[in-house]
């Protein structure tokens with residue numbers, strides 16, 4: 001006789017790769033629910049295509065392992081890196097560009113700096129794609145379950161606490 005918990009484990013699938021992106025892992029791929037796998041693949045494929053990636057030159061998305069909450073039931077995933085650069089690295093590039101923009105001589109120079117960064121920063125672009133195209137869990141009484149280095153400035157849950165923001169400085173967490 002198989003218990004319910006085992007049945008759930010059997011139903012889980014590895015985090016999928018797509019055509020224009022590769023899911024990469026430090027160890028064994030995390031196993032997630034089919035529902036989360038489908039959603040991730042849909043959103044990551046769109047992100048990759050919009051970023052100009054192709055099957056011949058895919059963007060690499062580095063996943064890590066989560067322990068708490070939705071991770072325990074395969075409903076959550078954590079992304080730590082894009083094309084080999086960690087998300088805290090992408091965030092530093094982003095912050096540096098924002099500082100340069102703030103010191104810009106005029107409006108058009110400021111706009112150019114911001115637009116260039118928005119185009120080149122794959123960490124920010126990934127976060128925005130997950131935010132704009134993803135349909136993530138929102139448990140009753142809780143915020144939408146998408147947290148990362150840009151949550152306070154970009155949303156969806158701008159009043160994110162310092163504690164939760166600090167816990168997501170180097171990765172993006174999403175659950176479905």
Ligand SMILES: [Zn+2]
Nearest residue numbers: 066077078173
């Ligand atoms: Zn997580």
